[in-house]
Amino acid sequence: MSRDEGAVIAAERDVQVDHAEGTVEVKRLGIGFWLSIAWIVLIITLAILAPWLPLKDPDQNFVDIQGKGRPPYSPSGDHWLGTDQDARDMFSRIIFGARVSLVVGFSAVAFGFVVGGTIGLIGGFVKGVFDKLTSFVMLVLLSFPALILAILITSLMERSLFTIALTLGILSIAPVSRLARSASLVFAEREFVTAARAMGAKPSHIMIRELLPNVLIPMSALALLGTAVAIVAEGGLAFLGLSVEKGSTWGKLILIGSDSRTLENAPWVSFGPVVALFLTVMALNYAGDRLRDYFDVRELAL
């Protein structure tokens, strides 16, 4: 984890203290976890099905000067979440915006996991020079302030969906690799690895068949947290004018309504997507947190 995320995680450590007092509790994921998952599934489904749902066209201008005057129009039965300055329907814009935001979030994490996870897994298993070298590279990556690194990359490249996802993916390599490495270090000492070695298994076989499944479990929690971080980071880039150029994301929707005048006259323009973003990030964070407690990841990670 990067340092500031580490702080959040450290903050959650108290759960163990509470448990240490006595009774052994049966671990449960709890209702909040399933509510979070339900929300995430709902958003993903809406995002995937958006073109086939009976939604208003997100790019159509529903100007109605005679009836309602100048846009933006406030929320009504016609436009559930109101419209923006160009009289575009916010509800359908938020759903369509979810498509880009979620794709960026998930693919960034997927990229970080494939690259960082592989490096960390190998590093923790083979140790030696490779481990020292990659660990140093990860340290260098972590000492760049993350957002500045993202700005640096995005400002020097064309800003397509692919490059934004790639940039955020690069940022997630270091924290993912750290966790994978520490998990791999722990499991590499376990009996089943020694047994596999004694039976003459090749290192590649041990890594893929023995270590990987074990390392993947704690990483699943990190994947959810990482997606949340990536979605937020995209929003941050949007505020600096460095997000995806074509198509709208949640970050860009919020930005459109964020100037002082619009905020004063039509707060729904930015607060609609803010709420969608907030609920999604909170759901991802909460689900990730519960999973981490459930699998007791911190004993390896910290």
Added chain:
Amino acid sequence: MRYWLQRLAMVILLLLAVSLITFAAMNVLGDPLFNILGPIAGDTENPENLAKIRAAEAQYYLDRPFPERYVRWLGDFVRGDFGVRFSSDGQPPVTDLINERLPRSLLLMVMAQAIAVAIAIPWGIGAAARSNQLPDKVSTVMSFMLVSLPGFALALVLKYVFAIRLGWFPLAYNAGNPWAERVHAFVLPALTLALPAAAVYQRLLRTDLITTLQEDFILMARAKGVKRRAVLFRHALRPSMFSVITVFGINAGALIGGALIVETIFEIPGLGRAIVEAILREDFPVVLAIVMIVATAFVVLNFLVDLLYTVLDPRVRT
């Protein structure tokens, strides 16, 4: 001692790596000549323009090989000279720009940290004093929500409520205003940075306090008849501050450059604004200087926190 020398060497090595990567990225991917001369930069046919290009190259050392330029830049940087800007006249020097912007970002960081601590200590103590009762559970939910609310969203909420609806704070920062008004304009952005930090700090404090409150000397103090409140503030608080101090230090480093978006929303011309503008104009010397300042602050503060930790808690010493 040897351990610390190794750590120090690591810090220096890290900063060298960061500077080399940034320097290389800026040089390989960008086109500094264009920023200095404008459209004529690519025009090598016209002898008059060619002469200008050659002159600019000589002036900004662009005709020298890459390693030489890096070493020259590094030598100047270490001596506190951040070079000239990539603009038609190279003015004002990067050092002047930094001198103007850095104090604002530092003030923002200091205010944010002060507010965060002022909120976190009573909050953490309150939560620990009633741990696992209703107020504590409410506080857990609140801190979770604060940590999940992205900075820019929190900034918009605060701006809407306190600046637009209530009108307690100005909408934007104005560098020409007198001192007190400028600090006043800093309150909302500082609060934006402080609230999530406070949520994290109070959580850490609460955890450590709960552990401390089970120690024998607390029982002893209570048995002597010391008031509950006095036990919490005088006896339990101090030994429970280790984790908070660590994260506080790390956060201080992160906040110096991490206030980018908040500075943008509240229109504060600090370091964060400066680097965004510089990147968009491809003004590489400015970008380099700010990346290095932020990375140095971050790495050095982490180092100092480790150092402080061993001083405060002898058990950590190796």
